[in-house]
Amino acid sequence: MRVVTELSPPHQTLVQGEVSGLSTELVKDVLAAAGLAGKFELYPWARSFRIARSQPNVLIYNMARTTEREAQFHWIGTVAAYQLGFVALSHRDDIQINTVTDAIHYTVAVQRDDISADFLMKNGFKKGMQLVLAADITESWQLLFNGKVDLVIDDPVALTGMAMQLGVANQDVRFVYGITELEQHTWLAASLQTPPELIERLQQAHSQIAKTERYRRIMASDYR
Structure with missing residues (x-):
């Protein structure tokens, strides 16, 4: 799957050309648990947002879950605290x-x-x-x-x-x-054109990752 985000240390960083950071590691854990591969891409937020709204099989993070955005994406789970x-x-x-x-x-x-x-x-x-x-x-x-x-x-x-x-x-x-x-917990979301079976696999995988110590520490801001 294509995975888009923006630069936002320490959640999303760029290290030697590779997208990294705290939330990125959680997203990678979710993909691994779902048995999926991801191609991570870092863009200005507006571009990442447009890609995720218009193309199939795209994941985006970290996104605020607002009333205006609710029907525009499939919501997988939270991956950061801001x-x-x-x-x-x-x-x-x-x-x-x-x-x-x-x-x-x-x-x-x-x-x-x-x-x-x-x-x-x-x-x-x-x-x-x-x-x-x-x-x-x-x-x-x-x-x-x-x-x-x-x-x-x-x-x-x-x-x-x-x-x-x-x-x-x-x-x-x-x-x-x-x-x-x-102040909010921000989300990993998927484009509406993503097949329902992939959404279900990702949501189940996120439920598994949400039980881990790494997830708890990041969401509780214990890393600060």
Whole structure:
């Protein structure tokens, strides 16, 4: 099967050209338990999302299970825990956020078709004003480091990995404010055109993997 995702350390990383990371290992475990082979591909989120919505036999992770997406995919099982919030450069001590709406006074980079973008737009952030839509998380962070935006949205556990990815010091960034509404367990899902027998095999395999210690630690965020 074709398996698509985005860069999102430590869940999805790229090591010597191979897709790796905590959630990737869980997905590989699920495929192995189902007796299936997977070709893992890393793209900007919007592209991965389009591929999974339009082509047969495609798996995608890590995806938020929202009302809008519910009927667009087959849902296999959860493979990550996220605690998203606003991230700023450490020297920007002028940025003080105590509520989501406080951030409306700043510019925020988020990825296209990402749940964070939808959430912020529903809370009054406007594209081209407070909200800058990026192709992927790397572009969002580059906009932050280049001073084009004030904030990005990410998980605090991702800060070290993203700083390393961009070749900057971990202490150059700080997690400013956690967004409770964006705390979630994210899913491995399959395209609607995937045969029902494969969906059943994958769901049963996920049930097996969900009983393992590795799965429990990742979902409980014990790796942090």
